[in-house]
Amino acid sequence: xxxxxxxxxxxxxxxxxxxxxxxxxxxxxxxxxxxxxxxxxxxxxxxxxxxxxxxxxxxxxxxxxxxxxxxxxxxxxxxxxxxxxxxxxxxxxxxxxxxxxxxxxxxxxxxxxxxxxxxxxxxxxxxxxxxxxxxxxxxxxxxxxxxxxxxxxxxxxxxxxxxxxxxxxxxxxxxxxxxxxxxxxxxxxxxxxxxxxxxxxxxxxxxxxxxxxxxxxxxxxxxxxxxxxxxxxxxxxx
Amino acid sequence: xxxxxxxxxxxxxxxxxxxxxxxxxxxxxxxxxxxxxxxxxxxxxxxxxxxxxxxxxxxxxxxxxxxxxxxxxxxxxxxxxxxxxxxxxxxxxxxxxxxxxxxxxxxxxxxxxxxxxxxxxxxxxxxxxxxxxxxxxxxxxxxxxxxxxxxxxxxxxxxxxxxxxxxxxxxxxxxxxxxxxxxxxxxxxxxxxxxxxxxxxxxxxxxxxxxxxxxxxxxxxxxxxxxxxxxxxxxxxxxxxxxxxxxxxxxxxxxxxxxxxxxxxxxxxxxxxxxxxxxxxxxxxxxxxxxxxxxxxxxxxxxxxxxxxxxxxxxxxxxxxxxxxxxxxxxxxxxxxxxxxxxxxxxxxxxxxxxxxxxxxxxxxxxxxxxxxxxxxxxxxxxxxxxxxxxxxxxxxxxxxxxxxxxxxxxxxxxxxxxxxxxxxxxxxxxxxxxxxx
Numbered sequence: 001x002x003x004x005x006x007x008x009x010x011x012x013x014x015x016x017x018x019x020x021x022x023x024x025x026x027x028x029x030x031x032x033x034x035x036x037x038x039x040x041x042x043x044x045x046x047x048x049x050x051x052x053x054x055x056x057x058x059x060x061x062x063x064x065x066x067x068x069x070x071x072x073x074x075x076x077x078x079x080x081x082x083x084x085x086x087x088x089x090x091x092x093x094x095x096x097x098x099x100x101x102x103x104x105x106x107x108x109x110x111x112x113x114x115x116x117x118x119x120x121x122x123x124x125x126x127x128x129x130x131x132x133x134x135x136x137x138x139x140x141x142x143x144x145x146x147x148x149x150x151x152x153x154x155x156x157x158x159x160x161x162x163x164x165x166x167x168x169x170x171x172x173x174x175x176x177x178x179x180x181x182x183x184x185x186x187x188x189x190x191x192x193x194x195x196x197x198x199x200x201x202x203x204x205x206x207x208x209x210x211x212x213x214x215x216x217x218x219x220x221x222x223x224x225x226x227x228x229x230x231x232x233x234x235x236x237x238x
Numbered sequence: 239x240x241x242x243x244x245x246x247x248x249x250x251x252x253x254x255x256x257x258x259x260x261x262x263x264x265x266x267x268x269x270x271x272x273x274x275x276x277x278x279x280x281x282x283x284x285x286x287x288x289x290x291x292x293x294x295x296x297x298x299x300x301x302x303x304x305x306x307x308x309x310x311x312x313x314x315x316x317x318x319x320x321x322x323x324x325x326x327x328x329x330x331x332x333x334x335x336x337x338x339x340x341x342x343x344x345x346x347x348x349x350x351x352x353x354x355x356x357x358x359x360x361x362x363x364x365x366x367x368x369x370x371x372x373x374x375x376x377x378x379x380x381x382x383x384x385x386x387x388x389x390x391x392x393x394x395x396x397x398x399x400x401x402x403x404x405x406x407x408x409x410x411x412x413x414x415x416x417x418x419x420x421x422x423x424x425x426x427x428x429x430x431x432x433x434x435x436x437x438x439x440x441x442x443x444x445x446x447x448x449x450x451x452x453x454x455x456x457x458x459x460x461x462x463x464x465x466x467x468x469x470x471x472x473x474x475x476x477x478x479x480x481x482x483x484x485x486x487x488x489x490x491x492x493x494x495x496x497x498x499x500x501x502x503x504x505x506x507x508x509x510x511x512x513x514x515x516x517x518x519x520x521x522x523x524x525x526x527x528x529x530x531x532x533x534x535x536x537x538x539x540x541x542x543x544x545x546x547x548x549x550x551x552x553x554x555x556x557x558x559x560x561x562x563x564x565x566x567x568x569x570x571x572x573x574x575x576x577x578x579x580x581x582x583x584x585x586x587x588x589x590x591x592x593x594x595x596x597x598x599x600x601x602x603x604x605x606x607x608x609x610x611x612x613x614x615x616x617x618x619x620x621x622x623x624x625x626x627x628x629x630x631x632x633x634x635x636x637x638x639x640x641x642x643x644x645x646x647x648x649x650x651x652x653x654x655x656x657x658x659x660x661x662x663x664x665x666x667x668x669x670x671x672x673x674x675x676x
Binding site: 027029030036043052053056057059060063064065068071075076131132133171179 | 325328367368369372373375376377378379380382383386387389390398401402405406409412416429627630652653
């Protein structure tokens with residue numbers, strides 16, 4: 001057993017575990033992590049298959065950017081939200097397992113029945129262009145240039161579309177930091193407003209703070225409470 | 239195209255080492271990184287102390303050198319507090335990911351030329367392959383997972399915000415960082431670290447590609463979450479950021495990862511722009527300067543210069559506001575990098591196909607770029623952006639008159655408009671008092 005097959009059996013098993021983890025995890029974030037794990041293992045496989053450029057771009061693009069974006073969304077959506085495991089269609093789970101297994105069997109039968117030519121690897125291809133990255137560059141920027149450019153145009157269009165969809169019209173120009181500070185200085189209240197009062201019997205936000213002379217600091221209350229400040233304090237201090 | 243190859247320009251010399259040499263190299267790198275971490279923490283406290291007119295730790299060991307070791311031991315022995323709300327598995331994995339990825343990057347950093355270890359002639363570098371600089375980027379992007387997962391797994395608001403911030407920040411600055419590599423790739427005709435060092439035999443890329451260097455150094459500070467870009471752990475806003483809920487050894491791992499990352503990005507900057515392990519000018523006149531074990535000295539000297547800048551930044555600059563920071567990354571760094579890459583690509587192509595003097599062209603282009611950026615900044619200052627904004631606001635206020643039947647249909651007021659009070663008196667129902675005779 002040479003080094004390559006040792007690496008293959010380790011990473012292959014890990015990648016399958018990652019893929020299974022994706023399916024059986026109950027938390028969406030855990031699923032995303034299992035996918036990332038599977039992807040890193042696939043990248044290691046690409047390394048052993050003499051495609052280092054593909055391996056690194058797999059990690060940078062898929063693990064580092066795409067899955068991170070997924071995680072980002074999942075985290076914003078909710079820290080503790082886990083999907084409901086109730087079956088909406090009756091017998092769906094059993095059917096899914098059956099179909100999945102039969103599809104797997106189909107693929108295994110198909111692959112084992114195919115007579116593959118002798119494996120040659122990428123060594124000769126890589127040497128022919130002076131290296132793996134150079135060979136890829138030759139294919140992308142020479143032979144398939146048009147397809148590559150068309151794909152990039154498509155991607156840029158998609159990005160522009162996303163920007164247009166997310167764009168929000170501003171009704172007033174945004175205030176700059178200097179404008180805000182100037183406004184604040186002129187408003188007569190440069191410092192932050194005083195906190196609500198903390199009394200022995202109440203520390204709720206509708207309890208006004210007391211000034212040194214014993215009067216109420218109206219500014220210490222949220223505007224909604226300012227009118228009935230007097231009542232609550234009478235109650236607290238009496 | 240012919241690839242310029244220097245002393246260790248051939249990648250075939252890698253992967254030939256016997257197991258013992260490989261183990262020695264791995265252990266060596268690990269020990270060096272841990273020692274560098276301890277030394278950097280000590281240096282940071284001493285230097286920042288000096289900058290703040292105080293002395294800093296000077297009690298434990300000579301010059302207080304053992305202070306960070308003692309702090310590390312203390313940190314490891316502290317009680318570990320695991321909050322109730324954490325997602326335990328992820329909470330455990332996060333610091334491990336952070337620390338291991340921090341160490342992994344150093345595997346492709348060339349520390350020196352070929353030396354003899356246990357009788358084997360071997361390069362002072364664990365390994366190298368055709369795309370090793372991209373490997374560094376890949377490892378960095380996996381390292382983000384450590385921080386993001388720590389934020390999520392803590393099950394608490396501030397760490398989550400810190401984790402999200404850091405992922406947004408590091409992904410944004412990774413783009414600028416990757417773009418700054420491109421110019422180096424174009425000039426070295428290679429993406430492997432040893433060949434990039436070999437390509438700088440005559441001229442360091444900091445001279446040739448100064449804008450790339452500036453972009454890289456800016457991005458590397460953002461990438462390591464260090465001041466003034468340490469927003470994921472902004473204590474005024476987020477308590478401790480992503481590691482608020484971590485304690486004891488797990489916190490120590492994050493701490494270790496931060497400092498190892500600092501060393502790693504400094505090593506990358508040295509490798510890509512400062513000639514790697516090559517001796518700086520006056521020393522390079524000495525014929526033995528670039529042979530044997532000496533280059534390690536120059537290499538770590540350069541790394542310490544970068545680490546000093548890191549500490550200096552922390553001692554000098556206040557933290558940026560988050561939106562300004564992101565705006566700087568996306569609207570300044572990335573466009574400038576793209577323009578610069580176009581210039582470099584044109585210059586490189588000219589050099590390939592004619593005997594054009596590209597060096598002066600590059601310097602001229604760099605000067606034009608700097609002047610252009612400066613002029614646009616001055617222009618923006620002179621045109622009075624605020625006056626323009628004020629005029630815009632006045633215009634908006636003038637259009638603030640609300641026409642409830644604009645276009646012939648009843649419409650609600652826009653956010654900056656005020657609905658006029660109705661001319662009709664509101665319909666009121668006289669209240670009936672219950673239980674009282676009129």
